[in-house]
C-alpha cells in the first residue's frame with residue numbers, strides 16, 4: 001500500500017541471520033501521525049523489524065525511509081521504548097529522562113523545562129528526584145516513555161512496553177499512552193502480543209505471519225477517538241479482536257508447538 005507523503009516507507013525489506021530468514025520482502029508505508037500496532041506469533045520478526053527501523057540492526061536487503069531519507073543507523077528522529085525498562089539505577093527520574101538530549105549535546109534550561117513538562121505529561125509530576133528503585137513497574141515505563149519523547153522524535157518505536165506490567169496497570173498505561181499520543185500525534189509503531197491492546201490503540205494493525213516474517217494482513221481500526229476503555233466491550237471491538245486472532249491463531253499454535261518440541 002502506498003500512502004501519499006509517507007512518514008515511514010519500507011520497501012522490499014529482507015533480513016536473515018546466517019541461514020535463518022527472519023523477514024521476507026516487507027513493503028509498507030506509514031502516514032504521519034498514524035498509530036500502528038504489530039502483532040504476530042513469537043519469533044516472527046517483530047523485534048527485528050523494529051530494530052531495523054530504529055537503526056539498531058541492518059536489513060539484509062531493502063530499505064526503510066523516514067521522511068524520504070534512508071535509515072542507516074540510530075538517530076534522535078526515532079525514540080525507542082523497550083519491553084524492559086533500561087533506566088540507569090544511579091540516575092534520578094529526571095536525569096534518566098534527559099539522557100537523549102544529553103547524548104545529543106543540547107542540554108540547557110529550555111530543554112530541562114521540556115523534560116519537566118514531559119514528566120508531567122506521563123504523570124510523574126513530583127517524582128523527578130526519585131531513583132528508579134523507588135518506582136513501580138508502571139512508573140518506570142512512564143520514565144522510559146518520557147525519555148523516548150525527550151528527543152522529540154518523529155517516530156516512536158515501542159516493543160512490548162507494557163508486557164511486564166500487571167493487567168490493571170497495563171490498561172491504565174494504554175489509556176495514558178493514548179492521551180499522550182493525542183497531544184503530539186507522533187507516528188508510532190507498537191509491538192504487542194496482546195490483540196485487544198493492538199486494537200484499542202491503533203489506526204491500523206499489521207499482522208505478521210510466521211517465519212519468514214511477512215505482513216499477512218493489514219487491519220484498519222475504524223473506532224472513533226478518543227477511545228474510552230469501555231470501547232473494549234463494544235461488539236465492533238470484539239469483532240476486530242476476533243478477526244485478528246483468527247488470522248494468527250494457526251501461526252501461534254504452530255510456534256507454540258515448535259517451542260515445546
Ligand SMILES: Nc1ncnc2c1ncn2[C@@H]1O[C@H](COP(=O)(O)OP(=O)(O)O)[C@@H](O)[C@H]1O
Pocket residue numbers: 017020022040041042043044045046047048049
Ligand atoms: N541477533 C540475532 N542473531 C541470530 N538470530 C536472531 C537474532 N535476533 C533475532 N534472531 C532470531 O530471529 C527470529 C525473530 O526474532 P524476533 O525479531 O525477536 O521475533 P519476535 O520479536 O517476533 O518474537 C527468532 O528466531 C530469533 O531467534
Ligand SMILES: [Mg+2]
Pocket residue numbers: 046047048
Ligand atoms: Mg520481540
